[in-house]
Amino acid sequence: MPSVNITLPDGAVKVYDRGVSPMDIALSISEGLARNCVVAEVNHRLTDMAYKIEEDAEIRLITWKDSEAHDVLLHSTAHVMAQAVQRLFPEVKVTIGPSIENRFYYDFDTETPFTENDLLKIEAEMKKIIKENLTVSRSEISRNDAIKLFDKMGESYKVEIISEIPEDEILSLYSQGDFTDLCRGPHIPSTGKIPAFKLLSVAGAYWRGDEKNKMLSRIYGTAFPSKKELNAYLQLLEEAKKRDHRKLGRELDLFEISDTVGQGLSLWYPKGATMRKLIEDYWHAEHRTRGYDIIQTPHIGKAELWETSGHLSFYKESMYPVMSVENQDYYLKPMNCPFHIMVYKRHQTSYRDLPLRYAELGTVYRHEMSGVLHGLMRVRGFTQDDAHIFCTPDQLNDEIEKLLQFSFDFLKAFGFEEYELYLSTKPEEKFVGEPALWEKAQESLRKSMKKMNIDYKVDEGGGSFYGPKIDIKIKDAIGRLWQCTTIQFDFNLPDRFDMTYTGSDGEAHRPFVIHRAIMGSLERFIGVLIEHTAGKFPLWYAPVQLKLIPVSEKYNDVANKIAADVREANIRVEMDGRNERVGYKIREAETLKIPYMIVVGQQEEESGIFKLRHQGGEEETPMPIEEMIKFINDQVKDQK
DSSP states (O other): OOEEEEEOTTSOEEEEETTBOHHHHHHHHOHHHHHHEEEEEETTEEEOTTOOBOSOEEEEEEETTSHHHHHHHHHHHHHHHHHHHHHHOTTOEEOOOOEETTEEEEEEEOSSOOOHHHHHHHHHHHHHHHHHTOBOEEEEEEHHHHHHHHHHTTOHHHHHHHHTSOTTOEEEEEEETTEEEEOOOOOOSBGGGOOEEEEEEEEEEEGGGOTTSOEEEEEEEEEESSHHHHHHHHHHHHHHHHHOHHHHHHHTTOEEEOTTTOTTOEEEOHHHHHHHHHHHHHHHHHHHHTTOEEOOOOSEEEHHHHHHHTHHHHTGGGSOOOEEETTEEEEEOSOSHHHHHHHHTTSOOBGGGOOEEEEEEEEEEOOOOGGGOBTTTBOSEEEEEEEEEEEOGGGHHHHHHHHHHHHHHHHHHTTOOOEEEEEEOOOSSOOOSOHHHHHHHHHHHHHHHHHTTOOOEEETTOSBTTBOEEEEEEEOTTSOEEEEEEEEEOSSHHHHTTOOEEOTTSOEEOOEEEEEESSSOHHHHHHHHHHHHTTOOOGGGOSOOEEEEESSGGGHHHHHHHHHHHHHTTOOEEEOOSSSOHHHHHHHHHHTTOSEEEEEOHHHHHHOEEOOEETTSOBOOOEEHHHHHHHHHHHHHHHO
16 A cells, blocks of 8 residues: 655654544554644644545644644534534524634524523533534535535525635535534544533624624634633633723723714713823824824825725725715725825935834724724724834834834833734735845844844734734733734835835835834723723823812812812822712722822811822821822832
8 A cells, every 4th residue: 555754743754554644643653642632734734633644744743732722622612512502493594603812603593692591501512512422524515515505404694605605616514413514624533522611602793794784693602621721711701801991991981982973983081081192192202202203194085095005996895985075085094004105205205314204193994894893992983003114225124123122112111011923924925016025024024023032923924915014912911912013014005106215326216114003003002901900000191190088078178279289290180079978989089990099187287298098098108298299200200
């Protein structure tokens, strides 16, 4: 029988019969290894353990300790959930069920939306399916035969999806017992290998995220390789609920997303607007210090601007509808980039003028589907901390290093010191710009990170069509990663707008354009800050830094006098002069997470000495108001 050479991760080469499976290879090494295998990587592609290897191959057997195993487990558990739903509710139609970060979901078409009680029944049925230890098998089918199969099954959503796939494409199905679904895979070998899972919640979701389509019932769940990991994750979710920025936004009176105003549009209340302005002021100061010119651009632009930039051809579905002004078409801006380029093009630029760094807190508008909107994290109108750097090839490395350092310094000021960095490189097929330019840009990104001793992961082919990029994900107080900072090259707009500078040779050259956002957007960044701090904001950007609490209305005048002195020293203060008990007012200030408070009564009025009470009850040594002002302002300087 013909044989194949299998190269293991340690470089060892073993010979097996052609058609050998990863499971066969695992068993030939040890039964313990075979029991722990989830899927395999064959010639750098994930496969099922039953996959038949017909040619020489490199193989890596993936066990529960490998990161890839978790995504496979989530996806396989989603299939078990869908199977349980169809057993319990045969009339329900199945749509799609992807895995997302640490979770999975399936959307179902059901006349009666699922309830929390239904989740308990579905979980019980899932446990039965896992106990049955059903073999998970893969088969291939033509596109037309797949349409016939799912049409016969009454799965109209599957038929819709398959109908959009090219006719000549071969599709894969995964089956376990009485359940079959269209899926790329790979999957675990059998349902019995699912160690620990939990269904989390039910929600409504429009088919394909479009409010014009039918509302479906979505079930979220999670799964982990052990009960210990599952319990740790469930505890994390409980902590995340307490930190939910939407909940805290209401409780702390910061912002609102009002249906009357419009979905995805945020109303900033006085405290939220104060916090936002403090962050904006810090942003402006840091940019001026680092050599940026601050610019301001309009909220709308003529259609020809968006035609030149290409947005009307590749981004129109995310733009708001056209508006006609004096027989000319205008659009709300979804991006700031074309405006920044028009600022660059206002006069001829020499190599001596470069680098140029233009920055703007520019508000943009995108027509996001209602199904993806989420508090401040995903909105329709938001303010990007946009900047564009225009430079020569010789200036690239220096600019990237400055950008990375700026990003780290800025994020550190808000308490973020742990990051994951990703380098996304040129896509295989669809891209603009010369490959040599891509290589130059990618090499400068690599070089800068290496010089700064930064660890990073490479997403091969994951760059946008118009340039490679670095993404910085920040880790919050409970270990979650948030995508904020992006450093992105753009080879599209310089060509479209015919951008040039005059080089030392007197000839016209294309500048390199680096588009970057450190916060991503103000809205999302503030949402992350609320959850990171659980609303206990550092003193320097807390909307209210000090609460004055008179013991009775008799001491309101002296409290107001203190408030005036404190405000003059740029300390944000409120005075609670209501006719309420002191204990009640202190508890309320604690609930509002105000960093400091002072109780004002007869003793304080007579002595002019005050106790500064920290949130949580700790008190500083009594001091006169002048010392207290200095103490608070020194703390603000230290934190920034």
